[in-house]
Amino acid sequence: DVKVTQSSRYLVKRTGEKVFLECVQDMDHENMFWYRQDPGLGLRLIYFSYDVKMKEKGDIPEGYSVSREKKERFSLILESASTNQTSMYLCASSLTPGQARSEQYFGPGTRLTVT
Amino acid sequence: SQKIEQNSEALNIQEGKTATLTCNYTNYSPAYLQWYRQDPGRGPVFLLLIRENEKEKRKERLKVTFDTTLKQSLFHITASQPADSATYLCALSYNKLIFGAGTRLAVHP
Numbered sequence: 020d021v022k023v024t025q026s027s028r029y030l031v032k033r034t035g036e037k038v039f040l041e042c043v044q045d046m047d048h049e050n051m052f053w054y055r056q057d058p059g060l061g062l063r064l065i066y067f068s069y070d071v072k073m074k075e076k077g078d079i080p081e082g083y084s085v086s087r088e089k090k091e092r093f094s095l096i097l098e099s100a101s102t103n104q105t106s107m108y109l110c111a112s113s114l115t116p117g118q119a120r121s122e123q124y125f126g127p128g129t130r131l132t133v134t
Numbered sequence: 135s136q137k138i139e140q141n142s143e144a145l146n147i148q149e150g151k152t153a154t155l156t157c158n159y160t161n162y163s164p165a166y167l168q169w170y171r172q173d174p175g176r177g178p179v180f181l182l183l184i185r186e187n188e189k190e191k192r193k194e195r196l197k198v199t200f201d202t203t204l205k206q207s208l209f210h211i212t213a214s215q216p217a218d219s220a221t222y223l224c225a226l227s228y229n230k231l232i233f234g235a236g237t238r239l240a241v242h243p
Binding site: 023054059060061062063064067077109111122123124125126127128130 | 138142168175176177178179180183223230231233234235236
């Protein structure tokens with residue numbers, strides 16, 4: 020079974036702090052994704068990566084950056100956390116090239132609160 | 135831009151009945167449509183994928199239909215059980231996945 024793990028289930032940070040969210044997958048998947056999920060809005064794509072050291076902006080990249088130094092690891096960075104970044108953050112991975120026809124495997128999520 | 139509509143109100147049904155969830159979208163039809171299940175405090179879990187040239191897909195008690203004329207997908211759970219209670223998300227596949235906000239299903243004994 021594919022396993023996607025995220026470094027923290029719950030995180031509380033102060034406004035202005037730099038925040039790192041880590042995601043690791045163990046199935047050699049090419050693609051990795053970061054989403055945030057807010058009530059009533061569904062999952063919104065922040066960034067994704069098709070390969071090591073490659074990254075692409077999603078729909079809401081502002082205030083975030085990412086890093087993919089190894090195939091299995093994809094990090095989301097909040098450069099200066101703000102209260103409107105309080106959310107559930109979900110990491111996902113998929114095998115086949117391109118997003119369209121490949122199911123995604125999600126981690127358990129990190130609930131981030133910025134105070 | 136593409137919009138996806140899933141009923142925001144929870145669906146409450148009796149155990150043993152068939153649950154039917156709806157996913158409507160605007161604009162052009164996706165090449166693929168996916169359904170996921172999400173339990174509280176957890177990440178979504180993939181259930182089924184249906185292609186635009188498929189009318190129907192089944193997996194055990196689950197059935198998905200895809201009507202590109204109506205721009206609608208229906209997700210059915212037959213012989214529903216309390217363990218089926220969860221939020222169900224549809225996702226449209228273009229060059230990326232676009233997720234709906236989900237519909238919460240509550241199956242009562």
